[in-house]
Amino acid sequence: MITILLFAHLQETVGKDRIELPIEQLTVMELKTALKQTYPLLELDHVMTAVNEEFARDNSKVTAGDIVAFIPPVSGG
Amino acid sequence: MITILLFAHLQETVGKDRIELPIEQLTVMELKTALKQTYPLLELDHVMTAVNEEFARDNSKVTAGDIVAFIPPVSGG
Amino acid sequence: MADRYSRQKLFKPIGVNGQEKIGEKHILILGCGALGTANAENLVRAGIGKLTIIDRDYVEFSNLHRQHLFTEQDAIDQVPKVIAAKSKLEEINSDARIEAHILDATAVSLRPHLKEVDLVIDATDNFDTRFMLNDLLQQLNIPWIYGSCVGSTGMSYTILPKQTPCLHCLLDAAPPNGATCDSVGIISPAVQMVVAHQTTEAMKLLIEDRDSLRATLVTFDLWKNHYQTVNVDKAKDSACPSCGMHATYPYLDYGATTKTEILCGRNTVQIRASREIHLAELANHLKKVGEVKGNGFLLSMDYQSYRVVFFQDGRTLIHGTDSIEKAKKIYYQLVG
Amino acid sequence: MADRYSRQKLFKPIGVNGQEKIGEKHILILGCGALGTANAENLVRAGIGKLTIIDRDYVEFSNLHRQHLFTEQDAIDQVPKVIAAKSKLEEINSDARIEAHILDATAVSLRPHLKEVDLVIDATDNFDTRFMLNDLLQQLNIPWIYGSCVGSTGMSYTILPKQTPCLHCLLDAAPPNGATCDSVGIISPAVQMVVAHQTTEAMKLLIEDRDSLRATLVTFDLWKNHYQTVNVDKAKDSACPSCGMHATYPYLDYGATTKTEILCGRNTVQIRASREIHLAELANHLKKVGEVKGNGFLLSMDYQSYRVVFFQDGRTLIHGTDSIEKAKKIYYQLVG
The missing domain is CATH 3.40.50.720 (NAD(P)-binding Rossmann-like Domain)
Incomplete structure (x- = not known):
């Protein structure tokens, strides 16, 4: 099971702040692709990704038990 | 192993912000007593205790693997 | 708007x-x-x-x-x-x-x-x-x-x-x-x-x-x-x-019984009387002791190494000490 | 102190x-x-x-x-x-x-x-x-x-x-x-x-x-x-x-090449000219179009449904739109 935390407006797009997926292993990019097939999450191309509170790139591996956070960069000030 | 997190001025009294003790199980009160034998932590009688980020009383049980935080109440404003 | x-x-x-x-x-x-x-x-x-x-x-x-x-x-x-x-x-x-x-x-x-x-x-x-x-x-x-x-x-x-x-x-x-x-x-x-x-x-x-x-x-x-x-x-x-x-x-x-207290971060003691202070009358009295400043809300004066401030509602602040005893002494020396 | x-x-x-x-x-x-x-x-x-x-x-x-x-x-x-x-x-x-x-x-x-x-x-x-x-x-x-x-x-x-x-x-x-x-x-x-x-x-x-x-x-x-x-x-x-x-x-x-931009949270477009604006001269010109207010730092005026503000350093803010095209149109209608 992989836990996905959605931040900021991603929560509203999906309608919840957490998704659990019964997957053993994949890359961040593959995870984004999988999510985009289910949800209208086009913004996933421009979010920061953290796996277990560590910065992750698109080719980083995600394994069952990991917590993945998608964090849209905030620009206001 | 029990992990103890020290907050605020408790850190200065002990000289570090974290203590690890090889103990299987005890109560919060017993833990305070044990710590006071090693460190000059008289303030432990007046701190708030959290075990795994949950409020705990003196008679609450602490088990190996738990994280215990001692949080001195802050009064300024 | x-x-x-x-x-x-x-x-x-x-x-x-x-x-x-x-x-x-x-x-x-x-x-x-x-x-x-x-x-x-x-x-x-x-x-x-x-x-x-x-x-x-x-x-x-x-x-x-x-x-x-x-x-x-x-x-x-x-x-x-x-x-x-x-x-x-x-x-x-x-x-x-x-x-x-x-x-x-x-x-x-x-x-x-x-x-x-x-x-x-x-x-x-x-x-x-x-x-x-x-x-x-x-x-x-x-x-x-x-x-x-x-x-x-x-x-x-x-x-x-x-x-x-x-x-x-x-x-x-x-x-x-x-x-x-x-x-x-x-x-x-x-x-x-x-x-x-x-x-x-x-x-x-x-x-x-x-x-x-x-x-x-x-x-x-x-x-x-x-x-x-x-x-x-x-x-x-x-x-x-x-x-x-x-x-x-x-x-x-x-709370109602606390009559003196040490103020956080101030090196100051507050003394709270049960009655209001008549500022003008007190100012008249204090002039004999030293220079008194007032702004309508309070009176203040330097006394020994302390600064003392009186409020109309009955409180007095003694700056320069965190000893309740010292503060009381000063207070009674001034207010009598 | x-x-x-x-x-x-x-x-x-x-x-x-x-x-x-x-x-x-x-x-x-x-x-x-x-x-x-x-x-x-x-x-x-x-x-x-x-x-x-x-x-x-x-x-x-x-x-x-x-x-x-x-x-x-x-x-x-x-x-x-x-x-x-x-x-x-x-x-x-x-x-x-x-x-x-x-x-x-x-x-x-x-x-x-x-x-x-x-x-x-x-x-x-x-x-x-x-x-x-x-x-x-x-x-x-x-x-x-x-x-x-x-x-x-x-x-x-x-x-x-x-x-x-x-x-x-x-x-x-x-x-x-x-x-x-x-x-x-x-x-x-x-x-x-x-x-x-x-x-x-x-x-x-x-x-x-x-x-x-x-x-x-x-x-x-x-x-x-x-x-x-x-x-x-x-x-x-x-x-x-x-x-x-x-x-x-x-x-x-x-950054140096961006000449227009939509301002965050403002419903406003900024247009940045490469030269300073002579405010007094512009004010004289704009008087023919409508009422112009100035405070020494900027000129402002209402124009159609927009508010337009000119700064001496060459910038103009067009409030009331987030369309660069519309903003440019207004701008050129006023500044020429």
């Missing part, structure tokens, strides 16, 4: 309806120091309908590094904090109704000001007052938001009578003050961090979005890069003397 | 030595909106030696709910933000040397102001400017503290050239603006939460306590009671064009 709150109304949880509710509510802030001024500024900018601010103190230079709203001129003029704050807040938002009271908060003095108050924000600097406040608000069924800070650390927690654990559930008694602003100092970001949490919780309560309230106690240390929440669900004590089945509100009497 | 910083000097990590260092340092704050004013107030209260504030905008009523220092009168008078801020800051601390520049920040316009600057605080409202700033400060080897907020959320991250990952390491490119103050609004506690982190990190850098710096990126949502840090140690990219072995600073050119 029509679109003054436009960016706040765009925030979906508030919206147009939430903004209207904010404008109809009345908040009391107890304390007009670091936490009090910053909370007051936020709420007045946000469009609070009515704000009552209560504080017993006046502005000094050592306040300025962390207390919003106040300027050098306020410190030079020794303006009472709530008076200085009110004047700045009205420049920021002339729609807000602001009541400022120069008052030492006791269970007796505070009670009349709590009529028709929707929410109290704790901006006090000691646990004696907070335990009194806790009992009073449990009795009157008014929610309040605990906040405190010292050094680079702070805490906040939202208390709903008959629902959440109260302050007395979390702490068995007012703890002896360990770290104060006077012993370990304070940096302004610790203040703002607490205020950010208090104001957000206040906004949720004002617009009646209780589901979004933080159920946990927050504690942090900005210098050490630490942030933690504590789940307090299990802390509610049905035998609590302040909020339990048979509450007796023990701190409503205690 | 001698004990003005007494409670800050009592904070052990700062102490008397730290306070002296703060008084010797020079910070530049880019942007004088919500993050800029609150950071400026903190730093001036804390005793910063010299502060440079740069912003292109003037005060409006819709700023007041979240932007410190500004009053209703500033909005009525349409005072440039840095001018209004400087005047308030000087009332707070007359010792601080404050330089205020009404300036649209580009790589070219900003560079001369970065001489002898110890630290830059990001208080901008868009990623175009942040990526330009990131390149410029990597090139000049000046640390900076990223901060941003929208709705009830925000972020902060401290960037040390040649040491930490830079903004470009964390984000491949300036992301298309998703949520802005204009689309999802903003509440003031989100601002203060970011500022609390930025000011604390600034203090650590000012007193040269680099070991205490936060190595993580902070992100939070105050309404949803969420706080998370992200460890970015692995994000440092040796091939990064902004901070890598062979840095080319790609955003130093990009």
Whole structure:
């Protein structure tokens, strides 16, 4: 099971702040692709990704038990 | 192993912000007593205790693997 | 001015309806120091309908590094904090109704000001007052938001009578003050961090979005890069003397008997008389002892190595000591 | 006034030595909106030696709910933000040397102001400017503290050239603006939460306590009671064009070519001409079209359903549209 935390407006797009997926292993990019097939999450191309509170790139591996956070960069000030 | 997190001025009294003790199980009160034998932590009688980020009383049980935080109440404003 | 709150109304949880509710509510802030001024500024900018601010103190230079709203001129003029704050807040938002009271908060003095108050924000600097406040608000069924800070650390927690654990559930008694602003100092970001949490919780309560309230106690240390929440669900004590089945509100009497106190971070003792002070009469008397300054709200004078300030409501501040005995001696030497 | 910083000097990590260092340092704050004013107030209260504030905008009523220092009168008078801020800051601390520049920040316009600057605080409202700033400060080897907020959320991250990952390491490119103050609004506690982190990190850098710096990126949502840090140690990219072995600073050119932009949360387009505007001459011309107001810093007029404001440095703001095409049309109708 992989836990996905959605931040900021991603929560509203999906309608919840957490998704659990019964997957053993994949890359961040593959995870984004999988999510985009289910949800209208086009913004996933421009979010920061953290796996277990560590910065992750698109080719980083995600394994069952990991917590993945998608964090849209905030620009206001 | 029990992990103890020290907050605020408790850190200065002990000289570090974290203590690890090889103990299987005890109560919060017993833990305070044990710590006071090693460190000059008289303030432990007046701190708030959290075990795994949950409020705990003196008679609450602490088990190996738990994280215990001692949080001195802050009064300024 | 029509679109003054436009960016706040765009925030979906508030919206147009939430903004209207904010404008109809009345908040009391107890304390007009670091936490009090910053909370007051936020709420007045946000469009609070009515704000009552209560504080017993006046502005000094050592306040300025962390207390919003106040300027050098306020410190030079020794303006009472709530008076200085009110004047700045009205420049920021002339729609807000602001009541400022120069008052030492006791269970007796505070009670009349709590009529028709929707929410109290704790901006006090000691646990004696907070335990009194806790009992009073449990009795009157008014929610309040605990906040405190010292050094680079702070805490906040939202208390709903008959629902959440109260302050007395979390702490068995007012703890002896360990770290104060006077012993370990304070940096302004610790203040703002607490205020950010208090104001957000206040906004949720004002617009009646209780589901979004933080159920946990927050504690942090900005210098050490630490942030933690504590789940307090299990802390509610049905035998609590302040909020339990048979509450007796023990701190409503205690507060009334405290006649002297050492002020946090001030090297100062406050002595509270049971009667008002007639300032003009006292000034006449004190002229024989030394130079007396007055501004209509208070009298002040240097005496020996101390500075002594008298307020009309019966209080006297002895600056330059944290010994109650010394303070009393000075006091009786001057007032007789 | 001698004990003005007494409670800050009592904070052990700062102490008397730290306070002296703060008084010797020079910070530049880019942007004088919500993050800029609150950071400026903190730093001036804390005793910063010299502060440079740069912003292109003037005060409006819709700023007041979240932007410190500004009053209703500033909005009525349409005072440039840095001018209004400087005047308030000087009332707070007359010792601080404050330089205020009404300036649209580009790589070219900003560079001369970065001489002898110890630290830059990001208080901008868009990623175009942040990526330009990131390149410029990597090139000049000046640390900076990223901060941003929208709705009830925000972020902060401290960037040390040649040491930490830079903004470009964390984000491949300036992301298309998703949520802005204009689309999802903003509440003031989100601002203060970011500022609390930025000011604390600034203090650590000012007193040269680099070991205490936060190595993580902070992100939070105050309404949803969420706080998370992200460890970015692995994000440092040796091939990064902004901070890598062979840095080319790609955003130093990009910024210079942007001639029109939509302003965050303003329903406004800015058009930037390559030459200064002679205000008096233009006013004479515009009188034929409608009523023109001027205050020495700018001209403003209502035109159709828009409000148009001209600044001497060559910029024009078209309020009431977020279409660059419409804005250009209006602009050319007026300026010709």
